[in-house]
């Protein structure tokens with residue numbers, strides 16, 4: 001027995017009685033061809049399992065396939081978000097920008113699929129409509145929207161947390177006669193904005209990326225904002241040839257840093273609290289953060305930025321001052337400064353030229369708190385202030401985060417228990433990865449699993465799953481299932497810790513954007529090292545309590 005390239009113990013496959021691939025199926029059915037699903041497929045094939053990946057879209061990339069609106073791009077550094085399982089792949093693919101744009105990401109995903117010869121195991125335009133566990137055969141019957149059915153001993157749902165677009169229930173929405181698009185369901189053909197009267201509803205990360213990108217070509221751009229967000233510069237730029245060389249030579253170190261990082265980023269935590277510094281030192285530090293790339297503003301901020309209200313207010317005051325300095329109309333500037341949450345109360349967006357856009361003569365901000373939308377008509381949007389006519393409406397209104405895709409898959413576990421009933425009061429999971437009563441079923445990258453640079457967490461989970469299945473095959477086990485007590489322990493931890501830490505309390509991280517959704521924390525407050533520690537303990541103890 002040796003170790004594999006992930007540093008995990010290798011278990012030799014052995015012939016045994018417990019392991020049989022279903023006659024009319026495969027060992028593993030993977031759902032979703034995003035970053036997580038593609039990696040899971042790669043692992044499954046490397047480990048010698050038969051596998052098929054079902055993907056609802058017509059191409060691979062998952063969230064990076066569907067979110068193809070102008071200027072959609074990473075706000076994690078390209079080389080920290082992308083795959084790090086293969087040094088060869090890492091060194092072969094040269095990202096153009098520190099924060100790659102959607103077309104480059106989609107090209108990358110396709111190149112990975114081809115490099116590892118995965119395409120013949122992927123079925124596109126195959127949306128899973130139900131999955132039912134059969135106790136006797138310890139396998140799942142998976143139904144697809146084309147009417148076909150296949151059997152898998154295991155189902156691994158890599159359906160993502162941001163994959164079900166949310167359209168608010170605005171009267172008349174479907175009767176609009178112009179072009180109506182959602183950022184998370186963007187058409188394959190580019191949307192023609194040139195010379196058009198365009199409305200954008202929503203100013204979360206998607207809206208604020210798109211708005212500056214189209215402002216110059218449209219005739220008019222009207223932005224419907226319900227809540228302002230704390231936007232700070234992404235500070236993207238091309239990766240220089242010297243940096244490309246450094247990335248390649250520093251691969252092992254980069255991988256090690258990511259492995260130790262709480263949130264899967266390279267940004268190092270700060271060693272000081274806000275009021276350890278004098279006012280001048282603080283301003284200089286904030287200015288430095290403002291000019292640093294992406295999530296550094298979050299991950300490298302003062303240690304108490306999220307937990308001390310006065311500290312949070314200092315940082316927010318700095319950003320508000322910046323907004324007032326950029327936006328020329330003081331009334332518009334005030335409306336762009338959040339009044340309902342501090343930094344981190346919602347997931348902060350990172351922008352390029354966003355606030356500057358409001359200085360353009362063809363751009364108008366509509367404050368929906370002052371003048372709410374009453375309905376959409378055939379020709380435009382009506383608020384309490386009156387009707388404005390449009391050619392294009394962009395819905396940048398977000399997603400049914402975390403649980404949306406899993407709950408829509410109509411999953412039935414042991415004794416026909418539905419996942420939607422098991423999760424009626426919010427998700428109940430172990431490590432955001434599996435749940436009790438649903439044997440041989442995993443959901444890497446799902447709710448409760450990650451918080452930060454998602455692929456780093458879901459990659460750890462995929463490794464754990466693959467190792468477990470290899471172990472099961474070698475030792476003749478048929479069933480893997482988390483004990484109820486461990487599911488309860490993790491779920492209780494998530495719910496308790498969520499209230500203590502200062503992140504996401506006013507946001508979709510608690511399901512607050514979807515009317516009627518239970519208020520439950522949907523991400524992992526424990527951080528990546530904890531997740532890794534727990535998983536390695538389970539491996540060390542030979543999955544005691546999990547296998548039958």
Ligand code: NAP
Nearest residue numbers: 073074075168202203204205206207226227347396397398
């Ligand atoms: P979001 O953050 O949920 O923002 C949705 C926006 O729509 C909010 O401004 C929201 O206002 C507004 N909205 C929702 N319902 C509305 C209604 N009935 N009337 C008017 N406005 C309404 O969604 P998102 O912008 O798509 O971003 C979701 C997540 O995707 C991000 O947080 C991020 O994790 C990820 N993302 C990442 C990137 C990137 O840079 N890598 C880019 C895009 C997205 P309220 O705030 O008032 O609810």
